[in-house]
Amino acid sequence: MTAKKQGFGLQWHVTDLCDQRCRHCYIFNNGDDSGRKGELSLKEAFRISDLFLQFCKSINRTPSISVTGGDPLLYKVIWRLLESFKTKGINFSIMGNPFHLDAESCERLRYLGCHHYQMSMDGLRETHDTIRKKGSFNETVAKIKLLKKHGVKATIMSTVSKLNYKEIPDLIRFVTAVGVDSFAFARYCPSAMDRDLILSPVEYRDLLEKCWMVFEELSERKTIFSLKDHLWTLFLYERGLFELRGEDLIFEGCNCGIQHLTLLPDGQVYACRRFESPVGNIATESFSDIFWGEKMEYYRQYKRFAACKNCKLLNYCRGCPAVAQCVTGDFYARDPQCWI
Numbered sequence: 001m002t003a004k005k006q007g008f009g010l011q012w013h014v015t016d017l018c019d020q021r022c023r024h025c026y027i028f029n030n031g032d033d034s035g036r037k038g039e040l041s042l043k044e045a046f047r048i049s050d051l052f053l054q055f056c057k058s059i060n061r062t063p064s065i066s067v068t069g070g071d072p073l074l075y076k077v078i079w080r081l082l083e084s085f086k087t088k089g090i091n092f093s094i095m096g097n098p099f100h101l102d103a104e105s106c107e108r109l110r111y112l113g114c115h116h117y118q119m120s121m122d123g124l125r126e127t128h129d130t131i132r133k134k135g136s137f138n139e140t141v142a143k144i145k146l147l148k149k150h151g152v153k154a155t156i157m158s159t160v161s162k163l164n165y166k167e168i169p170d171l172i173r174f175v176t177a178v179g180v181d182s183f184a185f186a187r188y189c190p191s192a193m194d195r196d197l198i199l200s201p202v203e204y205r206d207l208l209e210k211c212w213m214v215f216e217e218l219s220e221r222k223t224i225f226s227l228k229d230h231l232w233t234l235f236l237y238e239r240g241l242f243e244l245r246g247e248d249l250i251f252e253g254c255n256c257g258i259q260h261l262t263l264l265p266d267g268q269v270y271a272c273r274r275f276e277s278p279v280g281n282i283a284t285e286s287f288s289d290i291f292w293g294e295k296m297e298y299y300r301q302y303k304r305f306a307a308c309k310n311c312k313l314l315n316y317c318r319g320c321p322a323v324a325q326c327v328t329g330d331f332y333a334r335d336p337q338c339w340i
Contacts, residue, residue, distance in 0.1 A: 008062070067093070092113070116154065253315070277325075
């Protein structure tokens with residue numbers, strides 16, 4: 001039997017255009033369009049997807065692209081780009097908003113092989129609409145049902161902060177009842193102005209405990225609960241549900257510097273979109289040059305993780321370096337929400 005090749009992910013922000021102005025948005029954090037970047041032409045987008053395929057072939061990885069924005073459906077040549085993915089055999093998913101989904105677009109996504117369409121829910125109706133946009137909660141629920149009707153998997157992602165964490169367990173129950181195919185949450189990466197929005201280590205550990213109880217309660221349902229946050233590894237290890245392996249290799253944890261890159265609308269490449277981390281520009285460099293370059297190498301110095309270097313879970317967890325960067329200014333600092 002041939003072993004399945006590991007994947008390599010590209011989070012491709014094809015546009016900054018968006019109908020919302022979410023409180024935690026990386027693009028519109030000034031409340032205006034000052035953060036917007038220009039978009040690539042279709043010709044350039046075709047060239048980039050070919051370069052990505054070549055790069056993945058050179059390192060023997062299976063390419064996977066998460067198309068996002070802004071709202072990717074507002075990218076003027078989005079359907080031409082997705083059609084090329086189908087032709088080239090590229091696995092792709094969409095991370096977007098509900099507002100421009102209709103029966104026709106859902107059917108096109110199914111035909112083109114979209115693995116799943118991810119939308120956000122950041123709490124129950126009132127909380128979500130306060131964070132994102134009035135009416136977007138109901139719109140998201142409606143589009144979950146529409147996606148599923150047309151055979152496209154619907155995924156929900158939440159961004160956890162002090163604005164919404166108490167509602168997350170009930171939100172899990174709600175999205176499961178609606179029938180989402182998978183659910184996950186990630187932690188808020190704060191700016192210098194709103195660091196008070198992140199949970200304390202004790203609060204975050206308690207949230208994981210409550211969510212785990214809900215996952216067990218709903219274990220017979222079809223919804224997949226993705227344990228996206230790396231501190232789940234610590235939580236499960238403490239409960240005796242995570243087993244260490246013998247080799248001294250990086251197995252799990254943050255994919256930054258391992259099997260992931262982020263591409264912005266203007267061609268800039270970031271190590272991670274959750275904080276300022278430019279490592280190159282695809283207009284003048286190849287993916288290979290960028291990934292193996294000195295700037296990217298900075299994010300692979302695993303022994304520099306201050307609080308993790310002597311931890312048994314160094315090769316599996318490392319917390320979220322993006323949160324550490326945003327809170328302390330140091331990618332390798334202690335995760336501010338780790339409780340050990």
